[in-house]
Amino acid sequence: MEEEKRQTRVLIAIALVFCALLIGYNAFYVPDASLESFVETDQLSGNGEYSMEAEESSEKIHLNTASLEDLDTLQGIGPALAQRIIDYREEYGGFSRVEELKEVKGIGEVLFEQIRDSVTVEPAE
Incomplete structure (x- = not known):
């Protein structure tokens, strides 16, 4: 009986460590959200900056x-x-x-x- 309680406590501790790692990963994970992934290449000016002129004239x-x-x-x-x-x-x-x-x-x-x-x-x- 004591052995089963000890095993249960070990499994709970392992589950808590796993949950803490999972939560920590999600809290600090930053996906790559660079501007280039959202802007079509023809809307970029020659120097790599977003050009509002192309968007305004077409809209x-x-x-x-x-x-x-x-x-x-x-x-x-x-x-x-x-x-x-x-x-x-x-x-x-x-x-x-x-x-x-x-x-x-x-x-x-x-x-x-x-x-x-x-x-x-x-x-x-």
Whole structure:
């Protein structure tokens, strides 16, 4: 009986050591999360730094040519507001400046600042 208690204590001690090692490993393990593993190589500039220019130019939505679906992808713009932007564009012959977006009903200063860097203006067709 004493031998069984001793063996049980030894097994519990071994289990505790194993758990401590496992917890310690997980607490201090840092996976390789370098920027290059998340960024496509064509978005890197020649010196290995992330280039925002490539991302911005490809993501900007042209107010004078964008479809309802394109406008709907903007943060804070739903289908109804996207339709109002298109209606404004058709009524006034397009946008000459990005700031004209504030004249569309439902686009206030806060929303405008939120989407300002995501849109651009091309000459109307």
